[in-house]
Amino acid sequence: MSRCSAYAKKMNSASVEPFSEVDKLHIDLKHSVEAMTDWQPAGGETSARHVLERIESVILGIVTSLSKDEAPVLVLPNRSSWTNVSFDSSVGLQMTSESSVTSVRCDCASSVTKFAQLLKILSVIYKLVQSDSFATKRDIFYNNTRLFGSQTSVDTIVDDISCLLKVSRRALHVLATSKGFISGDLCYMESDGTRISCSSSQAVAVSSNISGIRNIVSSARFVLIVEKDATFQRLLDDDFCAKLSPCIMITGKGVPDLNSRLMVRKLWDTLHIPIFALVDADPHGIEIMSIYKYGSVAMSFEAHSLTVPSVMWLGLLPSDLQRLRVPQDVLLPLTKRDECKLASLLKRPYLSSQPQWKREMELMQQTQVKAEIQSLSAIAPDFLTNIYLPNKLRYKGWI
């Protein structure tokens, strides 16, 4: 008997209520949220007045320095330093100190350009907030391409300003094009009143104004975060959401953009249903899943509105590769770079609260192999949709 039909037989003969484990998890999560007296949904938007006041206070500091005949300096918290970040199991990676800072001086040749760029973008943001209009980072770049040089510098400075003023990028009236897609048992209303239904066979682009979403209606029993668009499309083609159980699927197409992360957080705040991650069994897949669950260092100052610490790792687990006897020819050897990435992931502060994750990563280190989700099709073309995921959900195969 083939492995595929053996699993199918096991599924059919199972006496347990389908997905009762998912429902149990749902109840546990609801209770844990209710028990958290200090729990609050992702914060509301900072008022426009507030943002304008903070920009004015920065400008006032510069004017004061000039009036004293001193060179103005902008002190930015270092967004790439782990020394400014601490781990809180209920929030994820959070910027708690500003012991490491970057000083952008206007009297220093190496930072005078950045100083000018910061002031230019601050002035653009001030006008946008004042006029209640919005612009994309690309709009800002084309505003003065000679000054900015590349769009990368605009991206970095917008996030630096967001961190400096302690307000979200949305509150600065700066948008980024969403790259994520969502599908499944979900209806909601956009800020402009447009009613969106995600239940059709076509996926819906994740909104670029998540805070404006209201009237969310769903009878989904769980949310499935899918790392890659290719896997997402495959599950969509197989009608995974409708066939298996009412659910919501979302993909951020690789490293997730802010809107996809905000959308997952919005669904968690509203529905309190289990959220599972389906990623490649490689260091980058684990990193992507960690960004949804614990956040990133660079955006740790906004962790309270971006992370969902209840995210569970559903697959593809390194131990699944052995358990399912995935053919050796579809497994890939770990590269030197993968090994470095894995070693750095094992040092992350949140790993101490995830012993099962740690064991899986150590297993990857031992076996020296990685695998993509698509490698499951080597067992059977429909293995992922009809066997792997249903069994994982039925038999509590998440960690």
Place this chain on the structure above:
DNA sequence: TCTTGTGTATTTTCTCCGGC
């Protein structure tokens, strides 16, 4: 000399565009 800051490289995903 050591620390800090900056720039580059690399990874993931996908889309778009031009050439063959």
Place this chain on the structure above:
DNA sequence: GCCGGAGAAAATACACAAGA
């Protein structure tokens, strides 16, 4: 139509230069 390159969005790691 297919292929390759560029670009976009997100991330981290590392090398090198500058300043204290």
